[in-house]
Amino acid sequence: MFGLKSESVLKLDQEYHELDEYQGKESRWCPGCGDNGILAATQRLCRDEQLAPEKTVFVSGIGCAARFPHYMGTYGFHGLHGRALPVAQGVKIRRPDLDVFVNMGDGDCCSIGTAHWIHAIRTNMKMVVMLHDNNIYGLTKNQASPTTPQGRITSTTPYGNLLKAMNPLTVTLGVTNVSFVAQVVEWIPDLLYKVLREAYNHKGLAFVRILQRCPHFMPTAWDQLLSNPDKIAVMDSPDGVQLSDATAKIYKTRVAHDSSDLNAARQVASLEDEVPVGILYRNEMVPTYDELRRPQRLPEPELTEEILNRSFDRFGIFPSTSSKAGD
Ligand SMILES: Cc1ncc(C[n+]2csc(CCOP(=O)(O)OP(=O)(O)O)c2C)c(N)n1
Ligand SMILES: [Mg+2]
Numbered sequence: 645m646f647g648l649k650s651e652s653v654l655k656l657d658q659e660y661h662e663l664d665e666y667q668g669k670e671s672r673w674c675p676g677c678g679d680n681g682i683l684a685a686t687q688r689l690c691r692d693e694q695l696a697p698e699k700t701v702f703v704s705g706i707g708c709a710a711r712f713p714h715y716m717g718t719y720g721f722h723g724l725h726g727r728a729l730p731v732a733q734g735v736k737i738r739r740p741d742l743d744v745f746v747n748m749g750d751g752d753c754c755s756i757g758t759a760h761w762i763h764a765i766r767t768n769m770k771m772v773v774m775l776h777d778n779n780i781y782g783l784t785k786n787q788a789s790p791t792t793p794q795g796r797i798t799s800t801t802p803y804g805n806l807l808k809a810m811n812p813l814t815v816t817l818g819v820t821n822v823s824f825v826a827q828v829v830e831w832i833p834d835l836l837y838k839v840l841r842e843a844y845n846h847k848g849l850a851f852v853r854i855l856q857r858c859p860h861f862m863p864t865a866w867d868q869l870l871s872n873p874d875k876i877a878v879m880d881s882p883d884g885v886q887l888s889d890a891t892a893k894i895y896k897t898r899v900a901h902d903s904s905d906l907n908a909a910r911q912v913a914s915l916e917d918e919v920p921v922g923i924l925y926r927n928e929m930v931p932t933y934d935e936l937r938r939p940q941r942l943p944e945p946e947l948t949e950e951i952l953n954r955s956f957d958r959f960g961i962f963p964s965t966s967s968k969a970g971d
Contacts, residue, residue, distance in 0.1 A: 678856035707749035709776035726756030778858035813913035823930035824850040879922030
């Protein structure tokens with residue numbers, strides 16, 4: 645009986661996961677919505693890393709981007725507006741063995757969810773956080789978000805947005821314990837995939853801002869970048885991502901960058917005339933919350949055995965050590 649059971653467990657472990665296993669429901673995003681490209685890159689990442697669908701969780705708040713978990717063939721939690729990160733942290737703290745991904749819109753993350761965003765960066769739990777930044781509240785149809793450009797007319801700014809847009813990269817890079825910050829645009833699939841892969845393999849919280857097209861409410865938002873690829877500045881660092889030859893031919897602007905230097909990352913994140921893409925900052929030495937919580941943590945099987953033994957010992961009946969031979 646036991647033999648049969650362990651054989652089937654072994655079979656499950658060795659199963660190869662095909663790309664279509666990561667496909668959930670059919671997407672309801674608009675044609676041309678950049679979220680579709682982010683979904684495709686993420687599914688490919690899951691397949692290439694062979695993430696077990698039953699051990700992978702996508703967590704979101706509310707918004708168009710937040711529909712992401714429905715379209716993945718994994719576990720997911722479509723929660724409350726702005727509250728994706730605390731839910732993801734709850735999942736991770738209880739089940740550190742699960743792979744956790746978070747998908748948030750610019751409203752979800754930088755508006756209603758700001759407090760959670762700051763504290764999640766500081767807490768540095770291992771997870772991939774994707775900010776789908778389309779510069780607008782898409783789901784609720786065209787209200788200004790913190791990243792909406794100055795002057796932009798929206799339904800909440802009928803005379804033009806008075807405020808300059810917030811820069812989510814410099815905000816993230818300003819938080820204590822920040823350990824990974826990257827930026828990509830969803831219309832360069834090669835770069836998007838490679839940055840997500842690095843983010844997934846990072847030890848702590850990896851924050852990836854993804855500039856995303858919203859053809860319905862912000863149809864011209866990224867026109868300057870789309871028509872002039874030279875405005876996209878690819879981070880050039882020895883441990884950074886390498887573009888494929890085809891992509892490198894289109895995106896020629898390179899910025900020599902040391903992604904281990906926090907001040908250099910802040911500087912490059914503040915560029916205004918060009919849009920920096922690639923890994924801006926990576927520091928594997930920042931302790932994760934799990935490491936701080938359980939500094940001398942045993943490997944998983946030994947830990948389980950240790951916990952079980954401790955529980956059993958509470959009920960154990962041991963021979964008295966004071967008894968003498970012959971008693
Ligand atoms: C507490 C709360 N406040 C407001 C809303 C309404 N609401 C739903 S989605 C959204 C904004 C979505 O914008 P964003 O996060 O940028 O996502 P996008 O739709 O652009 O992907 C708002 C204001 C809500 N659902 N719950
Ligand atoms: Mg948005």
